[in-house]
Amino acid sequence: GIIRMTMTLAPPLKMLSYPFMMLALWGLIMTGFICLRQTDLKSLIAYSSVGHMGLVIAAALTRTEWACTGAITLMIAHGLTSSMLFCLANTNYERTNSRTLLLARNMQLLLPLMGLWWFSASLTNMALPPTINLMGELTTIVSLFNWSNTTILMTGLGTLMAAAYTLYMLIITQWGETPSHTKTIPPTHTREHLLMMLHMLPMALLMTQPELIQGI
Numbered sequence: 001g002i003i004r005m006t007m008t009l010a011p012p013l014k015m016l017s018y019p020f021m022m023l024a025l026w027g028l029i030m031t032g033f034i035c036l037r038q039t040d041l042k043s044l045i046a047y048s049s050v051g052h053m054g055l056v057i058a059a060a061l062t063r064t065e066w067a068c069t070g071a072i073t074l075m076i077a078h079g080l081t082s083s084m085l086f087c088l089a090n091t092n093y094e095r096t097n098s099r100t101l102l103l104a105r106n107m108q109l110l111l112p113l114m115g116l117w118w119f120s121a122s123l124t125n126m127a128l129p130p131t132i133n134l135m136g137e138l139t140t141i142v143s144l145f146n147w148s149n150t151t152i153l154m155t156g157l158g159t160l161m162a163a164a165y166t167l168y169m170l171i172i173t174q175w176g177e178t179p180s181h182t183k184t185i186p187p188t189h190t191r192e193h194l195l196m197m198l199h200m201l202p203m204a205l206l207m208t209q210p211e212l213i214q215g216i
Contacts, residue, residue, distance in 0.1 A: 017061040025154040028054035032161030045085045052078045059140035062147045070139025077132040081124045084199035095185040101172045108174040117196040122170040126163045132206040
């Protein structure tokens with residue numbers, strides 16, 4: 001919607017877009033700080049999405065072809081990643097009846113295969129190569145840097161914080177001491193692993209053929 005509106009109302013929005021870009025980049029940093037102090041797993045994932053969309057909005061408002069390509073790529077990539085993280089959080093919630101991070105620790109020992117899915121989703125959320133998230137983030141960051149050199153300070157800090165809170169989420173949920181109240185939990189089901197695979201397969205396809213969404 002933002003991309004369409006900025007293309008339609010380009011002349012009057014030329015000056016109005018600047019404060020919104022600054023707010024979007026500031027939101028990217030603020031949500032990073034919020035994620036670093038979260039105790040609720042689903043809230044952490046939700047605020048992570050807000051931060052990534054701040055990057056998308058800032059890039060889209062520059063109204064360049066490079067920025068729009070990066071914004072669309074990052075939207076699709078993070079849509080799959082965020083959905084997978086929410087599904088993984090729900091599998092934990094169904095077994096522990098709690099979204100608190102400290103009450104669902106050491107899940108890798110209890111659900112080993114789910115630990116692999118958590119690791120894969122965390123890598124994509126951190127935009128590690130060769131994920132499609134990296135292509136989207138690099139394209140948006142470069143387009144913002146071309147628009148203004150000072151944006152690299154905010155986008156760089158936002159990217160570092162995204163890696164920090166994603167590692168924090170992964171370490172808290174998958175390692176550490178098993179809570180004393182967790183005696184036994186139900187095993188994972190085939191439908192849950194199928195659901196995770198249906199998130200990873202499109203991302204794997206887009207890694208090998210990014211032109212499907214980049215319009216190349």
